Amino acid sequence: MTDTKSKGTKLYKLFVYFVLIALAIVIVVPIAWVFLASVKGNAEFYGNPWSWPKSFHWENFTSAWTTAGMGRYLGNSVFVTALSLVLLIIIALPASYVLARFRFFGQKFWNGFFMLGLFINANYIVVPIFLMLLDGDTKLQQLIGHPFFMNNLWVLSLVYASTALPFTIYLLSNYFRTLPASFEEAAYIDGAGYFTTFMKVMAPMARPSIITVILFNFLSFWNEYIMALTLIPGDNKTLPVGLLNLSAAQKSAQNYGQLYAGLVIVMLPTLILYIMVQKQLTKGMTVGGVKG
Amino acid sequence: MNGHAKRTRSVFITLALAPAIILMTIFMLYPVLSVFQMSLFRWGGYSADKEFIGFANFVTLSKDMNFIRSMQNTILLIVLVTVVTLAFALVFAAILTRVKFLGVGLFRVIFYIPNILSIVVISAIFSAIYDPSQGLLNSVLRIFHASSWQGVQWLGNEKLVIFSVAFALIWQAIGYYMVMYMSAMASIPEDLYESASLDGASVLRQFFTITIPLTWNTIRTTLTFFVISTINLSFLLVTAMTGGGPNGSTEVFLSYMYKQANTNSAYGYGMAIGVVVFVFSFALSAILQAITKRDVYEF
DSSP states (O other): OHHHHHHHHHHHHHHHHHHHHHHHHHHHHHHHHHHHHTTSOGGGGGSOTTSOOSSOOTHHHHIIIIISOHHHHHHHHHHHHHHHHHHHHHHHHHHHHHHHHOOOTTHHHHHHHHHHHTTOOHHHHHHHHHHHHHHHHHHHHHHHSSOOSTTOHHHHHHHHHHHHHHHHHHHHHHHHHHSOTHHHHHHHHTTOOHHHIIIIIIHHHTHHHHHHHHHHHHHHHHHOOHHHHHHOOSSOOOHHHHHHHHHHHHHHHOOHHHHHHHHHHHHHHHHHHHHHHHHHHHHHHTTOOOOO | OOHHHHHHHHHHHHHHHHHHHHHHIIIIIHHHHHHHHHTTEEOOSSSSOOEEOTTHHHHHHHHOHHHHHHHHHHHHHHHHHHHHHHHHHHHHHHHHHHSOOTTHHHHHHHHHGGGGSOHHHHHHHHHHHHOTTTOHHHHHHHHHOTTTTTTOOTTTOTTTHHHHHHHHHHHHHHHHHHHHHHHHHTTSOHHHHHHHHHTTOOHHHHIIIIIHHHTHHHHHHHHHHHHHHHHHHHHHHHHHHTTTOSTTTTOOHHHHHHIIIIITOOHHHHHHHHHHHHHHHHHHHHHHHHHTOOOOOOO
């Protein structure tokens, strides 16, 4: 009896391992293949796709970096992601704090206002935002002689930060609600004003939540492309839009090595970040949020 | 509290809230309202004159075969992605929480990777996989049967391509939902399983009588996520990978909206599509919530 049972569990374990490894292969192999393909010569793409690179064509990376402009796009992406994150935290943190810890006239209304924002996905409002900025530029053209809103990485960052506000405020104000009131009382007794109490006592305590917010929004800002594609039609593209152009160009130019090198340039920062913080990311994920 | 202190308090509250409220109003509230407003107008874009036409855009929409096709494609994707991802994610989550063996953490890390990649990256990876002559998929299939897999057009065949898109979406989503279910399953007390196996319940039976009922609330919540994220991600993936083609066979709700508005400059018509999709996603989520309502089991 015990013998057959242990044999059964062994078989079951073996089967489970097999299934797990199968899924892992389906996920890892395409990504690893891109890394290998990024150092292959162009001629090698016409043979067996599974062949090992004959020699390392690092020039794929230099050509993606300079000729295809990925280096410049990387700079733009770093700028937009960093600026959006800074704006988001500066704007969301005080708002979340006040919404969570103060009683005031209209508090319920503003809470509901931000909660409703959770239902609005940026994909629905790309077009009206585009039209609004275009309209603003037409008016500016008449007024001061040159446009401002379109093709502007600062404006794009502001749009990113704004569309991330509802979820961020939801997350941060939930965190502030869990803190005991004694911290503020002690600060007030010591003579600290509202502003000092917030800056010196409460904001530092929100650090774990702020880190979660930064991780999630880093990924969504870095990976975002439809807003960037629509609002930056000029040369100041971000990395995913640059990659989109590169894969469109590749269809006619057949420059595969350059394309896969470009892919690696886009993937690598997120993969490195993920490996460093994967525990925190998957733990924080369970507090909610839907991708896309 | 005296008058001065009261005033500094309101000044602080106002200063803390104002930037967030202003940005939300400009970049979310106003655009959402203008989606609804524009849907009632005929507006060709470059001309400044908008003509109020009431619900005429919606009437046209109900007869637009391209729109109906995008709707069918979207619904097919929602069903496929939800059913397959849900099944896989639940089973893998149950395995990784229940079976104790080496490398559980590593599998969890690997399965989540697709979720951190940009949709543009995923679309480029799957273009390489689906390539008919040098693609990874056909070259693997050729090992099993040399001639019949010669050059299957995974993205070129109008009947096949929607399933190719669905597979990429599922590949992307499994890890995300798996982690979600794992955290729900981790809180199920171990002794429930112990007493079940003492009673002779098989692993499969335990899965259906303990694991599923006790994670039901999380499953219900994720159903809404599936609807919303499939509508959004199918748009992003299709726009990057197939452009809605070949011949409209992968056109989805929002890609059709984007095309009508940005490419055709039929802004009013495009926004009418936006309104329909918005209402559709709300209605479908509400229906799913209603029909999956069960008495919650406690433990």
